[in-house]
Amino acid sequence: MTKVIKNGTIVTADRTYKADILIEGETIKQIGADLKGDETIDAEGAYVIPGGIDPHTHMEMPFMGTTAAETFETGTWAAACGGTTMTIDFVLPGADGSIKNAINEWHRKSGPQICSDIGFHCAVTGWNESIFNEMKDAVDMGVNSFKHFMAYKGALMIEDDEMFASFKRCKELGALPMVHAENGDLVADMQQQMLEQGITGPEGHAYSRPPEFEGEAANRAITIADAAGVPLYIVHVSCEQAHEAIRRARQKGMRVYGEPLAQFLTLDESEYFNTDWDHAARRVMSPPFRNKQHQDSLWAGLQAGSLQVVATDHAAFSTEQKRMGVDDFTKIPNGSNGLEERLGVLWTQGVETGRLTMNEFVAVTSSNVAKILNIYPRKGAIVEGADADLVVWDPSITKTISASNHHSILDYNVFEGFEVTAQPRYTLSRGEVIWAWGQNSQPQPGRGKFVPRPAFPSAHAALSKWKALTAPKQIHRDPLNIPSGV
Ligand code: URP
Numbered sequence: 001m002t003k004v005i006k007n008g009t010i011v012t013a014d015r016t017y018k019a020d021i022l023i024e025g026e027t028i029k030q031i032g033a034d035l036k037g038d039e040t041i042d043a044e045g046a047y048v049i050p051g052g053i054d055p056h057t058h059m060e061m062p063f064m065g066t067t068a069a070e071t072f073e074t075g076t077w078a079a080a081c082g083g084t085t086m087t088i089d090f091v092l093p094g095a096d097g098s099i100k101n102a103i104n105e106w107h108r109k110s111g112p113q114i115c116s117d118i119g120f121h122c123a124v125t126g127w128n129e130s131i132f133n134e135m136k137d138a139v140d141m142g143v144n145s146f147k148h149f150m151a152y153k154g155a156l157m158i159e160d161d162e163m164f165a166s167f168k169r170c171k172e173l174g175a176l177p178m179v180h181a182e183n184g185d186l187v188a189d190m191q192q193q194m195l196e197q198g199i200t201g202p203e204g205h206a207y208s209r210p211p212e213f214e215g216e217a218a219n220r221a222i223t224i225a226d227a228a229g230v231p232l233y234i235v236h237v238s239c240e241q242a243h244e245a246i247r248r249a250r251q252k253g254m255r256v257y258g259e260p261l262a263q264f265l266t267l268d269e270s271e272y273f274n275t276d277w278d279h280a281a282r283r284v285m286s287p288p289f290r291n292k293q294h295q296d297s298l299w300a301g302l303q304a305g306s307l308q309v310v311a312t313d314h315a316a317f318s319t320e321q322k323r324m325g326v327d328d329f330t331k332i333p334n335g336s337n338g339l340e341e342r343l344g345v346l347w348t349q350g351v352e353t354g355r356l357t358m359n360e361f362v363a364v365t366s367s368n369v370a371k372i373l374n375i376y377p378r379k380g381a382i383v384e385g386a387d388a389d390l391v392v393w394d395p396s397i398t399k400t401i402s403a404s405n406h407h408s409i410l411d412y413n414v415f416e417g418f419e420v421t422a423q424p425r426y427t428l429s430r431g432e433v434i435w436a437w438g439q440n441s442q443p444q445p446g447r448g449k450f451v452p453r454p455a456f457p458s459a460h461a462a463l464s465k466w467k468a469l470t471a472p473k474q475i476h477r478d479p480l481n482i483p484s485g486v
């Protein structure tokens, strides 16, 4: 059974050209002119892009005394409706602290539900011998990136010496360390100060997490990664201070990656000063939204290449869950939505404004993610042999984002009212059309697959080689050469 996508303009991270794409089963068989297949998918007037990959989601995540409302089914379905065909979700170890058990638990929860493909990162939230050992098990299970929380004191936060030990273990295993960069000690103190001053509303969340706290932690994590000799991925970069740290590190030859979020690029801190408590609380996430100058910095970073990928950190808590913090902003579950909106918002506010080229758009939403996370070109590319995760991206479909028409389980949408100027006409996951605009497509839970990611991406090996070459070396001296009379 073959399909051909006809009459479209293929847009990849490095090329824009007219060609048909022949799909056989789950993969791309051929790219060229006048191809024929058993079925035809029309892409006239549209672009054909690699399916989006969201490198940062939290579906059904147990967090801050509750569990994220978005299920693996609704999350991966919403993603597909917005043109994202793969999500990388964060596994959090449970009460027993076991990484292996946590990964198995994520498989158990996600397997029957996912509508498109998934991969996992895993959090390292402490340090002991079994974590050291189980990091190897995780890599063997296809989970080769580990997130370290420098914030959430008293819960997920890890200390510097533990982080250093874990980063060194990542280097040995060919795994990628990731950090949530905020100074958790300072945040905890500032939160208390805010509460003591009677600032109990969501504005206190923003005040207690200034950009300096993020920049400091980003610099610290970069220093620790450099000392360990391992690349570093900084998640949810929200501000110039963290971006500056990344930029400077990269300019010195360090392998550091930065991930701004679609929310950070388009929504700002004024949301927290909204007099409607629910409105403000729904946007509480860490780090918080920043001002326009920070947004400009993030856009410039995507243009310059100092920031590489755009994620959502989709952690969807309902209004009712957000109200857990009605008297105390520190109890508002942290997280916001964006999985379905990421491509449309980034296209409209990035490509349509000239801030990004179409090729840069593809790079930051798909190809760069696949390269950094070592699944390229199986994912993130339009080449023969790649998985046929493809989106027929139609710049003539406009939509007003709203909770009333989105596919997320959430009762609100932080992008409510945003006009987007392109949407998927078709979304294909491994060759199957799973979403068609205006055709009442339905979710197909369980058809998604877990995609194991191999260790030792090329940047890792290159850095190890360079570190070995430039490592401190003992100077051998002949003691008999000591000048006489000394
Ligand atoms: O506020 C956020 N970002 N919630 C999700 C957990 C995390 O820190 O990534």
Ligand code: ZN
Residues within 6 Å of the ligand: 159, 185
């Ligand atoms: Zn500390």
Ligand code: ZN
Residues within 6 Å of the ligand: 180, 235, 236, 286
């Ligand atoms: Zn985080």
Ligand code: ZN
Residues within 6 Å of the ligand: 056, 057, 058, 313, 315
């Ligand atoms: Zn996150």
